[in-house]
Amino acid sequence: MTRVSIKNIADRLGVSSATVSLVLNGKGEKLRISKEVAEKVRKIADELNYRPNMAARSLRTGKTRTLGLIVADISNPFFAKLARYIENIAGEKGYQVMFGSSDESAEKFGRLLDLFIEKNVDGIIMAPPQNSEAVVKGLMTEKIPFVQIDRGIEGVPISSVQINNELASYALTGYLIEQGCRKIAFVAYNMGLPNISKRCTGYRKALRDYGIEVNDSLVRSASYERFEEGINDAIDELLDVGIDSIVFATNRVGIQSLIHLKERKKMTGLQFVSIDYTDEYALSDIPITCIEQPIGELGERALNILFRYIDDPSYNVIEQVILQAKICK
Amino acid sequence: MTRVSIKNIADRLGVSSATVSLVLNGKGEKLRISKEVAEKVRKIADELNYRPNMAARSLRTGKTRTLGLIVADISNPFFAKLARYIENIAGEKGYQVMFGSSDESAEKFGRLLDLFIEKNVDGIIMAPPQNSEAVVKGLMTEKIPFVQIDRGIEGVPISSVQINNELASYALTGYLIEQGCRKIAFVAYNMGLPNISKRCTGYRKALRDYGIEVNDSLVRSASYERFEEGINDAIDELLDVGIDSIVFATNRVGIQSLIHLKERKKMTGLQFVSIDYTDEYALSDIPITCIEQPIGELGERALNILFRYIDDPSYNVIEQVILQAKICK
């Protein structure tokens, strides 16, 4: 049983497929198709359970009503929540979302980009990994609109939506200092990512501004690929060096660090702050001060920009949005 | 600058577009296109940065190399992880994934299904919500293959992959009883979902088998729509009734319950078990015994079945897979 097409409906009614198409696309009124014909078309389309074939429509119109979303890892709660917001907003406009996880690999990222382009997505939201400058710049020569989220390639005019990473980290570090901490560690992953590196800058700046010397051995980073071991090693080494507090660059970093500290029974006497808030922190007995990212607003802003590009191909203003993220206790 | 097509390449080389298509699809050898021509085609395709237009290919072949995934909520860690496994396995076979969240609403679920069908996805993985029997049965008349995951419409022959929900719950409840608990509560959401209802059955059965009377006032359920309030109310009421332990039907239920209990400072003296393991539990100070779902295997099994349907349209065996999930401490 093959799917019913516009032509099937047209044949059944003895009208042309153009008529059917116009009616079904709500352009019947404007192009003065008679009410009776329109009614018959709609009725039979309904009866036959007609579903438009988007491949055909896309081929004709060049539009797919599909967006591509490339994150580092869809199973990371931050990106999962972001995906959900994006799905909702896109859905309201009649768009579906295709997703892909880059695992912070520029190669994988590039492959996903190619696939999404081949599938003619109307626009792309992406968190570009390290070393993806060339790939992203290449994308600029395609006609497909895109917006960066959570991070942005440095020094390149591409729209992006992110939080004020430096200030977030600065505020958290300052908070620790005011609590009396002096041996403050900074734990992160993939330090080359622009957002992470800014978080590190904010940490360093806060120390300097408060007259505390920056000790590079207190700045640790795991790699994405060997994440758990990397974090565990970092924590072990920091404990050896001697610290009184830690700034976690992301929730994933914080959770793994706390899990390891708990296993080693070394939670006491340390203070923690973290960028990102998660339920894990709420349930943990260690008080931890967080910067909660406005994930909904990140998604909304990014999609607003993207849809503006999509809806008006002549619109070429670059918007780099930086949201302020505040400490929540 | 419009995208380069097969025809552009053909014109450039003075060959037919058929030749180009064959070469680019690796069928040049078999259909004996000369090595020289093939080489030239590949070279120029590369130079011009040719990208196939999938809309055109799909229209012709009827295939999109895209799968649809419908979960309850992509931001729920269980589904987010599932999505990641599905993405990986699909990706290896050259498929992309489009996702949608039903919010446990049959209407929304039906709409997502329609959209995915119109977009010609090659197959669908789905966690059907309550009251979606009619919609799912309707899908059976379409030619598009699909597999249920995490749950399955009861009494209908459709492939599904899920854990042994009843046994999981039975084991957890039995564990509590053996620890000496007698006033054991069961907290869930949307009790009408087949997987949740089975978890409840397992709980009841364990109590009976151990000779403990089932007290219906200890069985509580929140709705998906008013989740937090529902759980909080359930916990409050249970505390009033008096309990010594709780079986959490899912991690989301468990986390919200624990957050509320913690706020009310009522953690002590209670024992907890939960279906699903999460980092939240690991970091919480309350010992909690879990059934960890084999999410990777769920995804892998579901995709294996789905791809078998996709790759061989004549294959029509229905597979209902039930994985055993064991207690992990």
Added chain:
DNA sequence: CTGAAAGCGCTTACAG
């Protein structure tokens, strides 16, 4: 070894 042609299902200017 390669080309000409049909056709997938739609949309849209054009003609009447």
Added chain:
DNA sequence: CTGAAAGCGCTTACAG
């Protein structure tokens, strides 16, 4: 008010 026709970019049997 409606139809005939072209064309989006591909693939694939067919012919030579």
